[in-house]
Amino acid sequence: MSIVFLNGEYLPIEEAKVSVLDRGFLFGDGVYEVIPCYGGHLFRMPQHFVRLQRSLDAIRLHSPLSNDDIAEALMTLVNKNPQHGDNQALYLQITRGPDQNGRNHGFPETINPTFYAHTKALPPYNYEEARRGKSAITLPDIRRKDCYIKAISLLPNILLHQQAHDAGSEEAILLRDGYVTEATTSNVFIVKDEHIYTPPASPYILGGITRDLVIELANNYQIPLSEQPIDETMLRTADHLWITSCSRHIHPIVQLDNKQVGNGTAGILWETMIKLFDDYIATERSDQDE
Amino acid sequence: MSIVFLNGEYLPIEEAKVSVLDRGFLFGDGVYEVIPCYGGHLFRMPQHFVRLQRSLDAIRLHSPLSNDDIAEALMTLVNKNPQHGDNQALYLQITRGPDQNGRNHGFPETINPTFYAHTKALPPYNYEEARRGKSAITLPDIRRKDCYIKAISLLPNILLHQQAHDAGSEEAILLRDGYVTEATTSNVFIVKDEHIYTPPASPYILGGITRDLVIELANNYQIPLSEQPIDETMLRTADHLWITSCSRHIHPIVQLDNKQVGNGTAGILWETMIKLFDDYIATERSDQDE
Numbered sequence: 001m002s003i004v005f006l007n008g009e010y011l012p013i014e015e016a017k018v019s020v021l022d023r024g025f026l027f028g029d030g031v032y033e034v035i036p037c038y039g040g041h042l043f044r045m046p047q048h049f050v051r052l053q054r055s056l057d058a059i060r061l062h063s064p065l066s067n068d069d070i071a072e073a074l075m076t077l078v079n080k081n082p083q084h085g086d087n088q089a090l091y092l093q094i095t096r097g098p099d100q101n102g103r104n105h106g107f108p109e110t111i112n113p114t115f116y117a118h119t120k121a122l123p124p125y126n127y128e129e130a131r132r133g134k135s136a137i138t139l140p141d142i143r144r145k146d147c148y149i150k151a152i153s154l155l156p157n158i159l160l161h162q163q164a165h166d167a168g169s170e171e172a173i174l175l176r177d178g179y180v181t182e183a184t185t186s187n188v189f190i191v192k193d194e195h196i197y198t199p200p201a202s203p204y205i206l207g208g209i210t211r212d213l214v215i216e217l218a219n220n221y222q223i224p225l226s227e228q229p230i231d232e233t234m235l236r237t238a239d240h241l242w243i244t245s246c247s248r249h250i251h252p253i254v255q256l257d258n259k260q261v262g263n264g265t266a267g268i269l270w271e272t273m274i275k276l277f278d279d280y281i282a283t284e285r286s287d288q289d290e
Numbered sequence: 291m292s293i294v295f296l297n298g299e300y301l302p303i304e305e306a307k308v309s310v311l312d313r314g315f316l317f318g319d320g321v322y323e324v325i326p327c328y329g330g331h332l333f334r335m336p337q338h339f340v341r342l343q344r345s346l347d348a349i350r351l352h353s354p355l356s357n358d359d360i361a362e363a364l365m366t367l368v369n370k371n372p373q374h375g376d377n378q379a380l381y382l383q384i385t386r387g388p389d390q391n392g393r394n395h396g397f398p399e400t401i402n403p404t405f406y407a408h409t410k411a412l413p414p415y416n417y418e419e420a421r422r423g424k425s426a427i428t429l430p431d432i433r434r435k436d437c438y439i440k441a442i443s444l445l446p447n448i449l450l451h452q453q454a455h456d457a458g459s460e461e462a463i464l465l466r467d468g469y470v471t472e473a474t475t476s477n478v479f480i481v482k483d484e485h486i487y488t489p490p491a492s493p494y495i496l497g498g499i500t501r502d503l504v505i506e507l508a509n510n511y512q513i514p515l516s517e518q519p520i521d522e523t524m525l526r527t528a529d530h531l532w533i534t535s536c537s538r539h540i541h542p543i544v545q546l547d548n549k550q551v552g553n554g555t556a557g558i559l560w561e562t563m564i565k566l567f568d569d570y571i572a573t574e575r576s577d578q579d580e
Contacts, residue, residue: 002392006310017307018315020296020406025308026383028318028443059449091393093316102292102410103381105444105451105475116310120392144446145432153318153445154395156434159349161395185395 003080005073005117007064010080013118022114024095026103028153030114031055032093036122036246037078039086041285043246045071047209051150056094058149063094064113077119084121089247092117093152125249130274131266133254134170136243138235139163141174141181141204148203157184170253171243173235176204180230186245187211188230190238191262191269196225197234210244210277217276223269240267250274293370295363295407297354300370303408312404314385316393318443320404321345322383326412326536327368329376331575333536334499335361341440341499346384348439353384354403367409374411379537382407383442415539420564421556423544424460426533428525429453431464431471431494438493447474460543461533463525466494470520476535477501478520480528481552481559486515487524500534500567507566513559530557540564 002013023029033052036043049067056063065073074090081088093116099108143156161184164172171183180188180199187208189198196218201207218225235241239262241253250273252266292303313319323342326333339357346353355363364380371378383406389398433446451474454462461473470478470489477498479488486508491497508515525531529552531543540563542556 004310013309013311016310018310019303020294020306020308020408021303022315023448025312025315025385026442027448028445029448059445060452095315102408105448106455107448107452118310118392140435142435144434145430146446149445151445152316153443155318155349155439155441155443156436158313158317158319158395158397162350162397165396 002118002120003077005077005115007115010076016116018114018116019098021098021100021102022095023097023099024093024114024152027105028151028155029059030093030095030152031059031061031150032091032152033150034246035074035090035092037074037088037090037119038281038285040075040078042071042074042090043281043284044209044213047212051207051209054148055150058146059096059151060107061094061096061111061113064115073117074119077117081119084119087122087124088119089122090117090119095152122247125278127274130249130251133252133264133266135168135255135258136171136173136183136241136253137164137167137169137257138175138232139172141176143174146203147181147206148201150206160184170251173243173256175232178231180232180235181205183243186243186248186251189214189242189244189250190230190235191240191242191267192234192238194224194269196223196269197230198225198227199230200227208244208246210246210249213277213280214244214250214273217273217280221276223272238262240265240270242270249277292408292410293367295367295405297405300366306406308404308406309388311388311390311392312385313387313389314383314404314442317395318441318445319349320383320385320442321349321351321440322381322442323440324536325364325380325382327364327378327380327409328571328575330365330368332361332364332380333571333574334503337499337502341497344438345440348436349386349441350397351384351386351401351403354405363407364409367407371409374409377412377414378409379412380407380409385442412537415568417564420539420541423542423554423556425458425545425548426461426463426473426531426543427454427457427459427547428465428522429462431466433464436493437471437496438491440496450474460541463546465522468521470522470525471495473533476533476538476541479504479532479534479540480520480525481530481532481557482524482528484514484559486513486559487520488515488517489520490517498534498536500536500539503567503570504534504540504563507563507570511566513562528552530555530560532560539567
């Protein structure tokens with residue numbers, strides 16, 4: 001049985017309930033984060049807190065917990081859920097809470113935000129499986145124009161994601177006005193002539209913590225990488241295609257819309273980057289142990 | 291104390307709770323309707339059911355209740371809440387329910403939708419207040435491209451609505467690529483040279499039941515009305531501007547972005563239309579009484 005955290009209490013997930021008046025339930029009025037925990041260490045916590053604050057500011061909501069309290073609650077969750085193993089993915093969500101005056105679009109006079117968090121097992125990264133690659137499809141990006149907010153109003157994401165799933169694919173890569181934005185639950189990178197490209201930060205994409213780390217590592221190790229718009233032709237003529245997310249790290253996509261991407265392999269730059277990425281995780285973890 | 295309806299049970303709102311795993315709470319994965327009830331009669335119920343089914347189809351969800359069962363539940367709610375008076379606004383929401391395997395973007399293997407409904411008082415339409423008109427502001431339409439779905443993923447709507455409220459305005463009229471789509475909780479009509487215009491149905495707007503009735507009444511009574519795109523210039527040079535919704539009926543907007551609309555009056559066509567609208571409500575009600 002999983003233990004979750006809801007408004008200050010640790011309780012079995014079966015008992016964790018919110019009011020039907022919670023604005024998360026009525027309006028999707030809230031934000032969230034997903035934070036990996038490797039061997040008891042929260043991954044890039046400062047970066048996650050910066051992003052969480054950006055999301056909260058964008059929806060004009062104050063967190064009911066300080067960052068220290070959040071980190072403590074998340075670590076307590078990890079400790080209360082040993083069945084999920086050494087590596088876990090922590091989820092937290094803050095909504096504008098229930099409005100005692102009922103359902104009204106305008107903000108409530110008195111705001112009591114709801115803070116919810118849970119954790120689940122993060123399966124070990126499977127290099128062999130990743131190296132074989134997965135398939136993706138392209139779909140029009142019908143989402144909000146403020147996707148830089150990590151908000152729970154995710155209906156288009158889940159519908160697009162399900163379309164990809166129904167097509168036997170791992171992800172849907174989204175195109176807005178002819179340009180790649182991101183995928184439904186991950187960011188997108190391409191490789192062309194041994195140069196890495198990813199769409200620049202914009203209101204249309206959620207700047208992933210993994211995305212930012214890939215860029216940082218490329219810069220640190222002088223691997224050519226440009227943040228620049230990727231149009232449909234660049235996408236379709238790429239030598240390699242990756243998606244990145246906290247749970248997938250860097251994952252090669254070797255089939256796009258039923259056509260092979262480049263020569264259909266993960267490629268040498270992926271081998272390099274995934275090695276640097278793993279070394280980074282190990283170093284961050286041992287730095288925290290010191 | 292209000293009595294609400296949740297998954298087959300009538301219970302005090304304080305006791306109405308959903309699991310934190312409900313996909314309504316985690317993803318905004320659900321749809322809704324708001325249905326007026328005048329003197330014990332549900333307003334344009336067949337039209338509301340058609341729209342509800344369109345929304346459900348679009349998100350690939352089956353209602354756990356038949357239309358007859360829904361109508362019965364709503365009328366029972368009205369009867370259990372006499373404190374809300376003779377006219378009420380019924381709200382119903384259907385979400386994809388909780389996924390016992392946790393939070394996953396893909397649809398759950400077994401789907402147990404959540405059906406929730408409540409009711410509140412619908413204040414009598416105040417002609418004098420309506421005739422004086424209200425103010426609105428314009429804002430960029432940053433919402434999903436599939437706004438024809440009446441979905442609970444409403445974060446952009448509530449943020450835009452709150453911006454209007456903070457500016458002392460009743461509504462925000464939204465512009466996408468230079469054209470009016472709708473307002474955050476209502477549809478938009480303009481009058482120019484005694485001709486009524488409203489943006490045509492499209493994926494970018496939610497076809498309001500009130501909107502459709504205004505069009506129908508204009509057709510029935512040979513009042514010139516065109517469904518055609520309204521660009522920013524047309525909007526700003528309109529003689530009159532209305533917003534329509536179930537709770538507001540047809541409401542004149544006499545100030546837009548701090549400038550007077552036309553001569554600042556509700557206008558003769560509004561007087562005509564609101565009369566036809568009220569007559570329609572009275573007739574529908576008495577037809578149902580027969």
